[in-house]
Amino acid sequence: MCPVNGAMIMVHVRLLWLVLSLLCATRHGKADEVLSAQQDNRLHVVMLIAEREYETMQSLKRFAKDQQKAYRFTIVAEDSNDRNRLIGLDSLRTADLMLVSVRRRTLPTDQLALIRKFVLQGKPVIGIRTASHAFSLREQKPPSGRADWQNFDQQVFGGNYTNHHGNNLQVKLSVADVGLNDPLLKGIDAGRNYASSSSLYRVSPLMKGANVVMWGQVEGHPVEPIAWTYRRNDGGRSFYTSLGNAEDFRGRVLPALLENALVWGVSK
Secondary structure: OOOOOHHHHHHHHHHHHHHHHHHHHHHOOOHHHHHHHHHOOOEEEEEEEEOOOOOHHHHHHHHHHHHOOOEEEEEEEEEOOEEEEEEOHHHHHHOOEEEEEEOOOOEEHHHHHHHHHHHHOOOOEEEEHHHHHOOOOOOOOOOOOEEOOOOHHHHHHOOOOOEEOOOOOOEEEEEOOOOOOOHHHOOOOOOOOEEEOOOOEEOOOOOOOEEEEEEEEOOOOOOEEEEEEEEOOOOOEEEEEOOOOHHHHHOOHHHHHHHHHHHHHHOO
16 A cells, blocks of 8 residues: 555645535535635625615625626625624635625624724725714614624724715815825816715714815815725724715716725735
């Protein structure tokens, strides 16, 4: 009998692991996902989507399709039987970047702990619209067994969301520094007039260290930051914009901001 060396043992172990993974994945209808994840060198973006006001599930799916040559996207959505539980959140363990479109969800303690762990690792985070109040209720405590993150906005995005202006007021958008060659503004013509039908969030003043990329203003009120970057205390990069309704996604500004934020977020 020929002796079996260590290298051969490792080969057999790896083959066994792959077979078991495929069997398990096939049982759940995800064999293709296992293979593609192992063979895919694209950066992994996990999108947390749990809101019912702005149709970001449909909008972000289209956005992900447009960006799929450069990134591998995983969508983590709310449980249809429990709006405060996310399905597939374990995918965050292998994510290079997290994108958040969540509104006032109090998650199971272990799920929010996984999100906190991702942030504390210093990995990049992008937030749109209701991400500023993603994991907290309005003047309520979370139910038993659930957890909130009241200062998620301040700690992760450097934001300061308090409320918003009326839904019937059109928002005029402007670049923060026309002379600055900001990579986050690539594809956005600073000389053009842009507008948004998303109600303008009241977020001033931002936390120290936040850098405004674009402003928004409604008639009769001061300007408000509408897109900015933030270097977190854990060293990670964050980008946030209060844009996010379906019309914003059909326009030029929001898709460009998000595309640029992906590049900016994962750059060294």
